[in-house]
Amino acid sequence: MDHEVIAVGAGFSGLCVGIKLREAGIEDFVLLDAADGVGGVWRHNTYPGVAVDIPSATYSYSFEPNPNWSRAFAPGNELLAYAERVTDKYGLRPKLRLGTFVHRAVFDEEHDLWRVVTNHGELTCRFLVGAVGPLDQPKMPDIPGIDAFQGKVIHTARWDHTYNMSDERVAVIGTGASGLQVIPHLAERAEHLTVYQRTPIWVFPKLDFTIPRPMRTALRVVPGLQRVVRAVTTVLTEAIFVLGVIYHKRLPFLASGIERICRAHLRRQVRDPEIRRKLTPSYGFGCKRPSFSNSYLATYNRPDVSLVTTPIERITGHGIVTADGVEHKTDTLVLATGFKILELGATPAFPVYGLGGVELGEFWDENRYQNYEGVASPQTPNFWLMNGPYSVSGASWFTMIETGTRHIVRCVVEARKRGASRMTVKQAPHDAYTRRMRDGVEGTIFARPVCTGSNSYYFDRHGDVPYIRAQSGPALWWASGHFDLDDYAFTTSGRARTGRPS
Numbered sequence: 001m002d003h004e005v006i007a008v009g010a011g012f013s014g015l016c017v018g019i020k021l022r023e024a025g026i027e028d029f030v031l032l033d034a035a036d037g038v039g040g041v042w043r044h045n046t047y048p049g050v051a052v053d054i055p056s057a058t059y060s061y062s063f064e065p066n067p068n069w070s071r072a073f074a075p076g077n078e079l080l081a082y083a084e085r086v087t088d089k090y091g092l093r094p095k096l097r098l099g100t101f102v103h104r105a106v107f108d109e110e111h112d113l114w115r116v117v118t119n120h121g122e123l124t125c126r127f128l129v130g131a132v133g134p135l136d137q138p139k140m141p142d143i144p145g146i147d148a149f150q151g152k153v154i155h156t157a158r159w160d161h162t163y164n165m166s167d168e169r170v171a172v173i174g175t176g177a178s179g180l181q182v183i184p185h186l187a188e189r190a191e192h193l194t195v196y197q198r199t200p201i202w203v204f205p206k207l208d209f210t211i212p213r214p215m216r217t218a219l220r221v222v223p224g225l226q227r228v229v230r231a232v233t234t235v236l237t238e239a240i241f242v243l244g245v246i247y248h249k250r251l252p253f254l255a256s257g258i259e260r261i262c263r264a265h266l267r268r269q270v271r272d273p274e275i276r277r278k279l280t281p282s283y284g285f286g287c288k289r290p291s292f293s294n295s296y297l298a299t300y301n302r303p304d305v306s307l308v309t310t311p312i313e314r315i316t317g318h319g320i321v322t323a324d325g326v327e328h329k330t331d332t333l334v335l336a337t338g339f340k341i342l343e344l345g346a347t348p349a350f351p352v353y354g355l356g357g358v359e360l361g362e363f364w365d366e367n368r369y370q371n372y373e374g375v376a377s378p379q380t381p382n383f384w385l386m387n388g389p390y391s392v393s394g395a396s397w398f399t400m401i402e403t404g405t406r407h408i409v410r411c412v413v414e415a416r417k418r419g420a421s422r423m424t425v426k427q428a429p430h431d432a433y434t435r436r437m438r439d440g441v442e443g444t445i446f447a448r449p450v451c452t453g454s455n456s457y458y459f460d461r462h463g464d465v466p467y468i469r470a471q472s473g474p475a476l477w478w479a480s481g482h483f484d485l486d487d488y489a490f491t492t493s494g495r496a497r498t499g500r501p502s
Contacts, residue, residue, distance in 0.1 A: 001113055002123045005029035005412065008102050008116075008350065009131035011040020012083060012398065013386040016061065016405045017129050019090045024409050026416075031092065031131075032118065034101040038092075039083040041135045042076055045178070047159040048185035050076035053177055053291045054241070055233035057226070058396045061086070065226040067219035073208045073292070104351040107381060112421035112493045114382065126421065127412055130385040132349035133397075137340040141173055145315040146333075155335040156182055167191045168331035171320055173312070175201055177291045179336030184295040186334065187305050194306045194328055196320065199288065199455040200281045204240065204258065205265045206292035237395035238473055245286035246393065246470055248445035255285045255445060262290075269297035278309050284450030288458070342369060342460040342467055347388065354380035364389070369466035372430040373483055374400075375407050381424040382415075384408045389466040390437040394473030403480035410481070411488065420490035429487035440470030 005026065007017045010033035021029050035043055052059045056074040060066050066082055087093060101119045105128055108115055114128040138157040140146070146153075154160050156178040170190035172183055175197045187193045219226050244254030262285065270276045279297060281288075300307055310322040319329045340346035344365040352360040358379045364370065371377055374391025375384040386404045387397075394400060415423045441447055446458060446465045458467045469476060 001126060003028050003030050003125045005127045005129065006032060006114070006116055006123060006125040007129040007131045008032045008105075009040060009133065009386075010035070010038045010087075010096055010098070011042070011131070011133050012061075013040070013133055013401050013404070014129075014131035015083065015086055015090075015092060016401050017131055017386070017408065018092045018095055019086075020405045020409045021412070022090065024413050026409075026412060029095060030097050030123075031095050032097045032100040032102060032116075032123075034099065036098055037084075038087050038096070039080045040133050042079040042083060045076060045135075045157050045159075046161070047156040047178065047182045048189075049181040050178075051181060052076075052079065053181075054237045054396055057230045058233045058237050059398060060230075061398055062230070062402060064089075065219075065230060067216055067226060069211060069216075071208055071210055073206065102350045104353065105383075106353040107355065107383070109355065110493065112382065112491075126382060127415075127423075128383045129408055130348045130350075130352070130383070130388075132386075134341045134347070134387050135339045136349055137346050138335075139338050139340045141335060141337045143173075143312055143315055148317050149315050149330075149333055150317040151330060152332045153335065154332070155337070157339065163332075165189055165332045169194070169329055170332045170334060171196060171328065171330040172334045172336055174336030174338065175199070176336065176338055177201075177289055178338065180291050180293050180296045182334070182336060184293075184299045187299050187302055190304070190332075192304050192306070193302075194308055194320075194330070195300075196308050196312055197278070198309075198311070199283075199453070200279050201288065202259070202262050202281050202285050202290035203265060203297055204262055204290060204292045206294045208292075208294065234395045234473070241286070241290070242393060242395065242472055245445050246468070246472060247443065248286070248448065249443040259285045266297055269294075269301075271301050275300050275307055278307055281454075283452065283454035284445050284448060286445045287451035287454035288456040338457065341457050342389070348385055352380055352383060354383070368462050368464055369460060370430070370434040372425045372433050372487070373407055373479060374469055375404050376411075376425040376430070376488075378425050378427050378430050381422045384411070390434070390469045392467055393469040393471050393476050399473045399476060403476050406477075406480040407483065410485065414485050414488075415490060418490045419492060421493050422489075422491045424489050424491075426487055426489055429484070437466075437470060438464070441465050441468070444468070444470055 007014045010031045014031045018031050037043055052073050055072055056069040103117045106115045113124050113126050116123045138155045152163055166189050168190055169192050170186055171194045173196045248255055266276055299305055310324050313321045313323045319327045321327045344361050348361055360380055369389035371389040374388050387400055391400055458465050
Protein backbone atom coordinates (compact mmCIF):
# COMPACT_ATOMS: atom_id res chain seq x y z
CA MET A 1 0.00 0.00 0.00
CA ASP A 2 1.46 3.37 -1.05
CA HIS A 3 -0.21 5.61 1.54
CA GLU A 4 -2.64 5.35 4.43
CA VAL A 5 -4.65 8.37 3.25
CA ILE A 6 -4.96 10.09 -0.12
CA ALA A 7 -6.93 13.31 -0.44
CA VAL A 8 -7.79 14.45 -3.95
CA GLY A 9 -7.69 18.24 -4.11
CA ALA A 10 -5.28 20.84 -2.75
CA GLY A 11 -7.73 23.68 -2.29
CA PHE A 12 -8.83 24.72 1.17
CA SER A 13 -10.65 21.40 1.72
CA GLY A 14 -7.63 19.23 0.94
CA LEU A 15 -5.27 21.48 2.89
CA CYS A 16 -7.53 21.27 5.95
CA VAL A 17 -7.59 17.47 5.72
CA GLY A 18 -3.79 17.45 5.64
CA ILE A 19 -3.47 19.82 8.58
CA LYS A 20 -5.89 17.90 10.78
CA LEU A 21 -4.47 14.47 9.87
CA ARG A 22 -1.07 15.71 10.93
CA GLU A 23 -2.50 17.10 14.19
CA ALA A 24 -3.95 13.63 14.85
CA GLY A 25 -0.51 12.08 14.39
CA ILE A 26 -1.24 10.63 10.94
CA GLU A 27 1.69 11.34 8.62
CA ASP A 28 1.28 8.80 5.83
CA PHE A 29 -0.85 10.90 3.48
CA VAL A 30 -0.58 12.82 0.21
CA LEU A 31 -2.65 15.54 -1.44
CA LEU A 32 -3.23 15.14 -5.18
CA ASP A 33 -4.20 18.03 -7.43
CA ALA A 34 -4.36 18.43 -11.21
CA ALA A 35 -3.26 22.07 -10.97
CA ASP A 36 0.29 23.33 -10.67
CA GLY A 37 -0.29 24.81 -7.23
CA VAL A 38 -2.56 24.96 -4.20
CA GLY A 39 -5.65 27.11 -3.76
CA GLY A 40 -8.27 25.33 -5.85
CA VAL A 41 -11.04 27.70 -6.90
CA TRP A 42 -8.87 30.70 -5.97
CA ARG A 43 -6.10 29.54 -8.29
CA HIS A 44 -8.45 29.02 -11.23
CA ASN A 45 -10.76 32.01 -10.80
CA THR A 46 -8.79 35.17 -11.53
CA TYR A 47 -11.31 37.21 -13.50
CA PRO A 48 -11.35 40.99 -12.92
CA GLY A 49 -13.10 41.82 -9.68
CA VAL A 50 -12.97 38.33 -8.17
CA ALA A 51 -13.31 38.50 -4.40
CA VAL A 52 -14.96 36.74 -1.50
CA ASP A 53 -18.68 37.44 -1.21
CA ILE A 54 -18.81 37.09 2.56
CA PRO A 55 -16.55 38.91 5.08
CA SER A 56 -12.91 37.81 4.99
CA ALA A 57 -12.78 37.24 8.74
CA THR A 58 -15.39 34.49 8.32
CA TYR A 59 -14.03 33.16 5.03
CA SER A 60 -10.93 31.60 6.57
CA TYR A 61 -9.97 28.75 8.89
CA SER A 62 -11.17 29.29 12.45
CA PHE A 63 -7.83 27.94 13.68
CA GLU A 64 -5.77 30.14 11.35
CA PRO A 65 -7.11 33.72 11.40
CA ASN A 66 -5.47 36.20 9.09
CA PRO A 67 -4.93 39.74 10.41
CA ASN A 68 -3.60 40.97 7.06
CA TRP A 69 -6.68 41.10 4.84
CA SER A 70 -6.59 44.39 2.96
CA ARG A 71 -10.37 44.71 2.79
CA ALA A 72 -13.44 43.52 4.66
CA PHE A 73 -14.17 41.42 1.53
CA ALA A 74 -10.74 40.27 0.37
CA PRO A 75 -9.80 40.11 -3.33
CA GLY A 76 -9.10 36.69 -4.82
CA ASN A 77 -5.32 37.04 -4.98
CA GLU A 78 -5.23 37.42 -1.18
CA LEU A 79 -7.15 34.14 -0.76
CA LEU A 80 -4.59 32.41 -2.97
CA ALA A 81 -1.77 33.96 -0.94
CA TYR A 82 -3.49 32.78 2.25
CA ALA A 83 -3.60 29.21 0.86
CA GLU A 84 0.10 29.37 0.01
CA ARG A 85 0.96 30.69 3.47
CA VAL A 86 -1.07 27.99 5.21
CA THR A 87 0.60 25.33 3.07
CA ASP A 88 4.03 26.54 4.17
CA LYS A 89 3.14 27.10 7.83
CA TYR A 90 1.82 23.57 8.27
CA GLY A 91 4.59 21.93 6.25
CA LEU A 92 2.35 20.49 3.55
CA ARG A 93 4.64 21.06 0.55
CA PRO A 94 6.23 17.59 0.77
CA LYS A 95 2.75 16.07 0.83
CA LEU A 96 1.67 17.65 -2.45
CA ARG A 97 1.52 15.75 -5.73
CA LEU A 98 0.69 18.53 -8.17
CA GLY A 99 -0.07 18.05 -11.85
CA THR A 100 -1.75 14.78 -10.86
CA PHE A 101 -5.13 14.20 -12.47
CA VAL A 102 -7.29 11.42 -11.05
CA HIS A 103 -9.01 9.37 -13.76
CA ARG A 104 -10.88 7.07 -11.38
CA ALA A 105 -10.75 5.32 -8.00
CA VAL A 106 -11.66 1.65 -7.53
CA PHE A 107 -12.18 -0.09 -4.19
CA ASP A 108 -10.26 -3.36 -3.92
CA GLU A 109 -12.67 -5.46 -1.84
CA GLU A 110 -10.17 -8.25 -1.31
CA HIS A 111 -7.52 -6.05 0.26
CA ASP A 112 -9.72 -3.23 1.65
CA LEU A 113 -7.90 -0.46 -0.15
CA TRP A 114 -8.44 2.08 -2.89
CA ARG A 115 -6.69 1.93 -6.25
CA VAL A 116 -6.43 5.52 -7.50
CA VAL A 117 -5.64 5.73 -11.21
CA THR A 118 -3.89 8.96 -12.20
CA ASN A 119 -2.07 10.37 -15.21
CA HIS A 120 1.16 9.28 -13.46
CA GLY A 121 0.04 5.72 -12.80
CA GLU A 122 -1.77 3.95 -9.98
CA LEU A 123 -1.56 4.76 -6.29
CA THR A 124 -3.08 2.69 -3.48
CA CYS A 125 -4.34 3.82 -0.09
CA ARG A 126 -6.44 2.56 2.80
CA PHE A 127 -8.55 5.72 3.10
CA LEU A 128 -9.58 8.07 0.30
CA VAL A 129 -10.98 11.60 0.59
CA GLY A 130 -12.60 13.48 -2.27
CA ALA A 131 -11.68 17.08 -1.52
CA VAL A 132 -12.34 18.66 -4.92
CA GLY A 133 -14.57 21.65 -4.27
CA PRO A 134 -17.96 22.03 -5.97
CA LEU A 135 -16.84 25.13 -7.89
CA ASP A 136 -14.35 23.21 -10.00
CA GLN A 137 -15.74 22.29 -13.42
CA PRO A 138 -16.86 25.30 -15.51
CA LYS A 139 -20.36 24.91 -16.93
CA MET A 140 -20.70 25.83 -20.58
CA PRO A 141 -24.12 27.11 -21.70
CA ASP A 142 -26.18 24.79 -23.86
CA ILE A 143 -26.90 27.35 -26.58
CA PRO A 144 -27.14 26.36 -30.26
CA GLY A 145 -24.30 27.72 -32.37
CA ILE A 146 -21.90 28.59 -29.58
CA ASP A 147 -19.13 26.55 -31.22
CA ALA A 148 -19.55 28.58 -34.40
CA PHE A 149 -18.80 31.92 -32.74
CA GLN A 150 -15.72 33.42 -34.42
CA GLY A 151 -14.78 35.92 -31.77
CA LYS A 152 -13.03 35.37 -28.44
CA VAL A 153 -14.83 33.18 -25.88
CA ILE A 154 -13.76 33.38 -22.21
CA HIS A 155 -15.26 31.60 -19.22
CA THR A 156 -14.89 33.51 -15.96
CA ALA A 157 -13.39 30.41 -14.31
CA ARG A 158 -10.55 30.29 -16.87
CA TRP A 159 -9.76 33.95 -17.51
CA ASP A 160 -7.34 34.98 -20.27
CA HIS A 161 -5.39 37.96 -18.95
CA THR A 162 -3.46 38.36 -22.21
CA TYR A 163 -6.58 39.30 -24.14
CA ASN A 164 -7.35 42.99 -24.61
CA MET A 165 -11.05 43.67 -25.05
CA SER A 166 -10.88 47.46 -25.11
CA ASP A 167 -12.74 48.99 -28.08
CA GLU A 168 -14.75 45.76 -28.47
CA ARG A 169 -18.39 44.87 -28.21
CA VAL A 170 -18.45 42.49 -25.25
CA ALA A 171 -21.34 40.22 -24.28
CA VAL A 172 -21.70 38.60 -20.86
CA ILE A 173 -24.00 35.62 -20.45
CA GLY A 174 -24.94 35.10 -16.82
CA THR A 175 -25.71 37.32 -13.84
CA GLY A 176 -24.89 35.06 -10.92
CA ALA A 177 -22.17 35.65 -8.33
CA SER A 178 -19.31 35.67 -10.87
CA GLY A 179 -21.17 37.85 -13.36
CA LEU A 180 -22.05 40.30 -10.61
CA GLN A 181 -18.35 40.77 -9.82
CA VAL A 182 -16.91 40.88 -13.35
CA ILE A 183 -19.55 43.02 -15.10
CA PRO A 184 -18.59 46.40 -13.53
CA HIS A 185 -14.95 45.84 -14.52
CA LEU A 186 -15.79 44.85 -18.09
CA ALA A 187 -17.92 47.97 -18.43
CA GLU A 188 -14.77 50.02 -17.81
CA ARG A 189 -12.88 48.18 -20.57
CA ALA A 190 -15.31 47.50 -23.39
CA GLU A 191 -16.54 49.86 -26.08
CA HIS A 192 -19.99 48.53 -25.32
CA LEU A 193 -21.10 45.85 -22.86
CA THR A 194 -24.27 43.82 -23.30
CA VAL A 195 -25.42 41.65 -20.41
CA TYR A 196 -27.76 38.72 -21.09
CA GLN A 197 -29.80 37.94 -18.00
CA ARG A 198 -31.99 34.85 -17.60
CA THR A 199 -32.73 35.28 -13.90
CA PRO A 200 -31.92 38.38 -11.80
CA ILE A 201 -29.97 38.03 -8.58
CA TRP A 202 -30.80 39.41 -5.13
CA VAL A 203 -28.09 41.96 -4.34
CA PHE A 204 -27.39 43.03 -0.77
CA PRO A 205 -25.41 46.24 0.01
CA LYS A 206 -21.75 45.40 0.48
CA LEU A 207 -20.30 46.85 3.69
CA ASP A 208 -16.83 46.74 2.19
CA PHE A 209 -13.92 48.99 3.13
CA THR A 210 -10.16 49.08 3.21
CA ILE A 211 -8.88 47.84 6.55
CA PRO A 212 -6.48 50.55 7.80
CA ARG A 213 -2.98 49.58 8.86
CA PRO A 214 -3.55 50.44 12.56
CA MET A 215 -6.54 48.09 12.58
CA ARG A 216 -4.48 45.29 11.03
CA THR A 217 -1.79 45.90 13.63
CA ALA A 218 -4.39 45.69 16.40
CA LEU A 219 -5.70 42.42 14.96
CA ARG A 220 -2.19 40.98 15.17
CA VAL A 221 -1.30 42.13 18.67
CA VAL A 222 -4.53 42.42 20.70
CA PRO A 223 -5.37 39.00 22.19
CA GLY A 224 -8.74 37.69 21.11
CA LEU A 225 -9.62 40.63 18.83
CA GLN A 226 -9.60 38.52 15.66
CA ARG A 227 -11.92 35.99 17.26
CA VAL A 228 -14.35 38.76 18.26
CA VAL A 229 -14.38 40.19 14.72
CA ARG A 230 -14.87 36.71 13.25
CA ALA A 231 -17.73 36.00 15.66
CA VAL A 232 -19.52 39.21 14.66
CA THR A 233 -19.14 38.69 10.89
CA THR A 234 -20.12 35.03 11.22
CA VAL A 235 -23.30 35.80 13.15
CA LEU A 236 -24.31 38.47 10.63
CA THR A 237 -23.57 36.23 7.64
CA GLU A 238 -25.38 33.28 9.23
CA ALA A 239 -28.42 35.48 9.80
CA ILE A 240 -28.47 36.72 6.19
CA PHE A 241 -27.61 33.54 4.31
CA VAL A 242 -28.72 30.71 6.62
CA LEU A 243 -31.41 31.47 9.19
CA GLY A 244 -33.84 33.17 6.83
CA VAL A 245 -33.41 30.37 4.29
CA ILE A 246 -33.06 27.18 6.36
CA TYR A 247 -35.58 28.23 9.03
CA HIS A 248 -37.86 30.13 6.68
CA LYS A 249 -41.06 28.46 7.88
CA ARG A 250 -40.38 29.54 11.46
CA LEU A 251 -38.70 32.87 10.66
CA PRO A 252 -40.31 34.13 7.41
CA PHE A 253 -39.82 37.76 8.44
CA LEU A 254 -36.03 37.42 8.05
CA ALA A 255 -36.15 36.72 4.31
CA SER A 256 -38.86 39.31 3.69
CA GLY A 257 -36.87 41.89 5.66
CA ILE A 258 -33.75 41.17 3.62
CA GLU A 259 -35.79 41.48 0.42
CA ARG A 260 -36.87 44.97 1.49
CA ILE A 261 -33.25 45.96 2.06
CA CYS A 262 -32.27 44.60 -1.35
CA ARG A 263 -35.14 46.40 -3.11
CA ALA A 264 -34.20 49.68 -1.43
CA HIS A 265 -30.60 49.13 -2.52
CA LEU A 266 -31.79 48.56 -6.09
CA ARG A 267 -33.85 51.79 -6.03
CA ARG A 268 -30.85 53.78 -4.84
CA GLN A 269 -28.50 52.25 -7.38
CA VAL A 270 -30.52 52.21 -10.62
CA ARG A 271 -32.22 55.29 -12.08
CA ASP A 272 -34.31 53.80 -14.89
CA PRO A 273 -37.54 52.22 -13.56
CA GLU A 274 -37.76 49.73 -16.45
CA ILE A 275 -34.23 48.48 -15.82
CA ARG A 276 -35.04 48.27 -12.10
CA ARG A 277 -38.03 46.11 -12.95
CA LYS A 278 -35.86 43.75 -15.02
CA LEU A 279 -33.30 43.52 -12.22
CA THR A 280 -35.90 42.70 -9.55
CA PRO A 281 -36.12 38.97 -8.77
CA SER A 282 -39.57 37.39 -8.94
CA TYR A 283 -38.53 34.60 -6.57
CA GLY A 284 -37.87 34.70 -2.83
CA PHE A 285 -34.55 35.67 -1.26
CA GLY A 286 -32.38 32.58 -0.78
CA CYS A 287 -33.96 30.37 -3.46
CA LYS A 288 -30.95 31.18 -5.61
CA ARG A 289 -27.53 32.19 -4.33
CA PRO A 290 -27.59 35.94 -3.49
CA SER A 291 -24.57 38.19 -3.24
CA PHE A 292 -23.20 41.55 -2.08
CA SER A 293 -22.24 44.47 -4.34
CA ASN A 294 -22.12 48.25 -4.37
CA SER A 295 -21.18 48.53 -8.06
CA TYR A 296 -23.02 45.85 -10.04
CA LEU A 297 -26.49 47.42 -10.15
CA ALA A 298 -25.17 50.93 -10.79
CA THR A 299 -23.35 49.66 -13.88
CA TYR A 300 -26.68 49.63 -15.72
CA ASN A 301 -26.87 53.43 -15.47
CA ARG A 302 -24.05 53.68 -18.01
CA PRO A 303 -25.00 54.57 -21.60
CA ASP A 304 -22.49 52.00 -22.91
CA VAL A 305 -24.10 49.09 -21.03
CA SER A 306 -27.23 47.25 -22.18
CA LEU A 307 -29.31 44.71 -20.28
CA VAL A 308 -31.04 42.08 -22.43
CA THR A 309 -33.64 39.84 -20.81
CA THR A 310 -35.13 38.39 -24.00
CA PRO A 311 -34.10 34.72 -24.12
CA ILE A 312 -31.16 33.78 -26.31
CA GLU A 313 -32.22 31.70 -29.32
CA ARG A 314 -28.82 30.96 -30.85
CA ILE A 315 -25.30 32.22 -31.35
CA THR A 316 -23.93 33.03 -34.80
CA GLY A 317 -20.41 33.56 -36.01
CA HIS A 318 -20.53 37.24 -35.10
CA GLY A 319 -23.28 37.74 -32.57
CA ILE A 320 -26.18 36.59 -30.44
CA VAL A 321 -29.72 36.17 -31.77
CA THR A 322 -32.48 36.60 -29.21
CA ALA A 323 -35.99 35.15 -29.35
CA ASP A 324 -37.36 38.37 -30.86
CA GLY A 325 -35.19 37.79 -33.95
CA VAL A 326 -32.69 40.57 -33.21
CA GLU A 327 -29.01 39.79 -33.80
CA HIS A 328 -26.70 41.59 -31.38
CA LYS A 329 -23.24 41.98 -32.94
CA THR A 330 -20.52 40.77 -30.59
CA ASP A 331 -16.72 40.65 -30.67
CA THR A 332 -16.04 38.95 -27.32
CA LEU A 333 -18.24 36.48 -25.46
CA VAL A 334 -17.77 36.17 -21.68
CA LEU A 335 -19.44 33.18 -20.06
CA ALA A 336 -20.36 33.80 -16.42
CA THR A 337 -22.36 30.58 -16.40
CA GLY A 338 -21.03 29.01 -13.22
CA PHE A 339 -20.07 25.43 -12.56
CA LYS A 340 -21.25 21.87 -12.87
CA ILE A 341 -22.31 20.93 -9.36
CA LEU A 342 -24.97 18.33 -8.59
CA GLU A 343 -24.79 16.37 -11.79
CA LEU A 344 -23.17 13.24 -13.12
CA GLY A 345 -19.42 13.71 -13.56
CA ALA A 346 -19.22 16.60 -11.10
CA THR A 347 -20.29 15.02 -7.79
CA PRO A 348 -17.98 13.24 -7.17
CA ALA A 349 -15.47 14.96 -9.46
CA PHE A 350 -14.02 11.64 -10.68
CA PRO A 351 -15.53 8.15 -11.04
CA VAL A 352 -15.57 6.29 -7.70
CA TYR A 353 -16.24 2.54 -7.96
CA GLY A 354 -17.25 1.00 -4.64
CA LEU A 355 -18.74 -2.30 -3.51
CA GLY A 356 -19.83 -4.56 -6.34
CA GLY A 357 -18.40 -2.13 -8.88
CA VAL A 358 -21.11 0.46 -8.22
CA GLU A 359 -20.02 3.90 -9.46
CA LEU A 360 -21.09 6.42 -6.83
CA GLY A 361 -21.96 9.26 -9.21
CA GLU A 362 -24.11 6.99 -11.36
CA PHE A 363 -25.80 5.54 -8.28
CA TRP A 364 -26.71 9.01 -7.03
CA ASP A 365 -27.82 10.16 -10.47
CA GLU A 366 -30.22 7.22 -10.70
CA ASN A 367 -31.32 6.95 -7.05
CA ARG A 368 -31.23 10.58 -5.85
CA TYR A 369 -28.34 12.22 -4.02
CA GLN A 370 -27.76 10.98 -0.48
CA ASN A 371 -24.80 10.94 1.90
CA TYR A 372 -24.53 10.19 5.62
CA GLU A 373 -23.65 13.40 7.50
CA GLY A 374 -22.86 14.84 4.09
CA VAL A 375 -19.64 12.83 3.72
CA ALA A 376 -20.11 9.01 3.63
CA SER A 377 -21.95 6.40 1.57
CA PRO A 378 -22.63 2.68 2.23
CA GLN A 379 -21.51 1.91 -1.32
CA THR A 380 -17.98 3.23 -0.80
CA PRO A 381 -16.08 2.00 2.30
CA ASN A 382 -13.11 4.04 3.49
CA PHE A 383 -14.20 6.97 1.29
CA TRP A 384 -15.45 10.39 2.32
CA LEU A 385 -16.56 13.23 0.07
CA MET A 386 -16.06 16.80 1.21
CA ASN A 387 -18.88 19.22 0.29
CA GLY A 388 -21.05 16.32 -0.84
CA PRO A 389 -24.86 15.99 -0.83
CA TYR A 390 -26.57 17.42 2.27
CA SER A 391 -23.38 18.95 3.66
CA VAL A 392 -23.64 22.65 2.81
CA SER A 393 -24.65 25.02 5.59
CA GLY A 394 -23.18 27.69 7.81
CA ALA A 395 -21.84 31.15 7.20
CA SER A 396 -18.87 30.10 5.06
CA TRP A 397 -17.39 27.32 2.95
CA PHE A 398 -14.91 26.99 5.77
CA THR A 399 -17.74 25.83 8.03
CA MET A 400 -18.28 22.80 5.78
CA ILE A 401 -14.56 22.28 5.26
CA GLU A 402 -13.73 22.16 8.96
CA THR A 403 -16.74 20.10 10.01
CA GLY A 404 -16.26 17.62 7.16
CA THR A 405 -12.60 17.26 8.06
CA ARG A 406 -13.47 16.78 11.72
CA HIS A 407 -15.79 13.91 10.79
CA ILE A 408 -13.21 12.27 8.51
CA VAL A 409 -10.31 12.46 10.96
CA ARG A 410 -12.49 11.04 13.75
CA CYS A 411 -13.22 8.10 11.46
CA VAL A 412 -9.61 7.41 10.47
CA VAL A 413 -8.45 7.63 14.08
CA GLU A 414 -11.22 5.26 15.19
CA ALA A 415 -10.43 2.73 12.46
CA ARG A 416 -6.82 2.75 13.58
CA LYS A 417 -7.86 2.32 17.20
CA ARG A 418 -10.03 -0.69 16.34
CA GLY A 419 -7.45 -2.18 14.01
CA ALA A 420 -9.99 -2.14 11.18
CA SER A 421 -9.04 -2.17 7.51
CA ARG A 422 -12.56 -1.34 6.36
CA MET A 423 -14.97 1.27 7.67
CA THR A 424 -18.42 1.41 6.08
CA VAL A 425 -21.36 3.53 7.13
CA LYS A 426 -24.32 1.29 7.92
CA GLN A 427 -27.39 1.51 5.74
CA ALA A 428 -29.89 2.20 8.55
CA PRO A 429 -28.23 5.34 10.01
CA HIS A 430 -27.42 6.51 6.47
CA ASP A 431 -31.08 6.23 5.48
CA ALA A 432 -32.26 7.86 8.71
CA TYR A 433 -29.98 10.83 8.07
CA THR A 434 -31.18 11.11 4.47
CA ARG A 435 -34.81 11.12 5.62
CA ARG A 436 -34.06 13.84 8.17
CA MET A 437 -32.42 16.00 5.54
CA ARG A 438 -35.22 15.55 3.00
CA ASP A 439 -37.86 16.15 5.64
CA GLY A 440 -35.94 19.18 6.86
CA VAL A 441 -36.25 20.82 3.45
CA GLU A 442 -39.98 21.24 4.18
CA GLY A 443 -39.13 23.94 6.69
CA THR A 444 -36.85 25.86 4.30
CA ILE A 445 -37.63 28.44 1.67
CA PHE A 446 -36.97 25.82 -1.03
CA ALA A 447 -40.29 24.13 -0.28
CA ARG A 448 -42.21 27.37 -0.76
CA PRO A 449 -43.87 28.40 -4.05
CA VAL A 450 -41.75 31.57 -4.04
CA CYS A 451 -38.82 29.55 -5.44
CA THR A 452 -40.65 28.85 -8.70
CA GLY A 453 -38.68 30.28 -11.59
CA SER A 454 -35.48 30.82 -9.63
CA ASN A 455 -33.40 28.57 -11.95
CA SER A 456 -31.29 27.70 -8.93
CA TYR A 457 -28.46 25.17 -8.93
CA TYR A 458 -29.60 24.25 -5.42
CA PHE A 459 -32.21 22.02 -7.09
CA ASP A 460 -31.18 18.86 -8.96
CA ARG A 461 -32.88 17.04 -11.82
CA HIS A 462 -34.94 15.00 -9.34
CA GLY A 463 -36.44 18.15 -7.84
CA ASP A 464 -34.53 17.61 -4.59
CA VAL A 465 -32.40 20.20 -2.81
CA PRO A 466 -29.43 17.97 -1.91
CA TYR A 467 -26.98 20.85 -2.11
CA ILE A 468 -28.24 22.20 1.22
CA ARG A 469 -28.09 20.73 4.71
CA ALA A 470 -31.17 21.97 6.52
CA GLN A 471 -29.32 22.89 9.71
CA SER A 472 -27.45 25.89 11.03
CA GLY A 473 -23.68 26.20 11.14
CA PRO A 474 -23.46 25.53 14.91
CA ALA A 475 -25.64 22.41 14.50
CA LEU A 476 -23.36 21.21 11.73
CA TRP A 477 -20.29 21.72 13.94
CA TRP A 478 -21.88 19.83 16.84
CA ALA A 479 -22.85 16.90 14.62
CA SER A 480 -19.33 16.50 13.21
CA GLY A 481 -17.93 15.90 16.68
CA HIS A 482 -20.78 13.86 18.16
CA PHE A 483 -22.15 11.52 15.47
CA ASP A 484 -22.20 7.91 16.69
CA LEU A 485 -19.07 6.13 15.48
CA ASP A 486 -21.02 2.89 15.70
CA ASP A 487 -23.05 4.15 12.75
CA TYR A 488 -20.09 2.67 10.89
CA ALA A 489 -19.23 -1.03 10.61
CA PHE A 490 -15.56 -1.78 11.31
CA THR A 491 -14.11 -4.96 9.81
CA THR A 492 -10.69 -6.39 8.94
CA SER A 493 -9.90 -8.42 5.87
CA GLY A 494 -7.45 -11.29 6.24
CA ARG A 495 -5.83 -10.26 2.98
CA ALA A 496 -5.54 -6.68 4.24
CA ARG A 497 -3.23 -7.91 7.01
CA THR A 498 -0.80 -9.39 4.51
CA GLY A 499 0.52 -6.01 3.45
CA ARG A 500 0.97 -4.69 -0.07
CA PRO A 501 -1.37 -6.36 -2.58
CA SER A 502 0.01 -8.20 -5.56
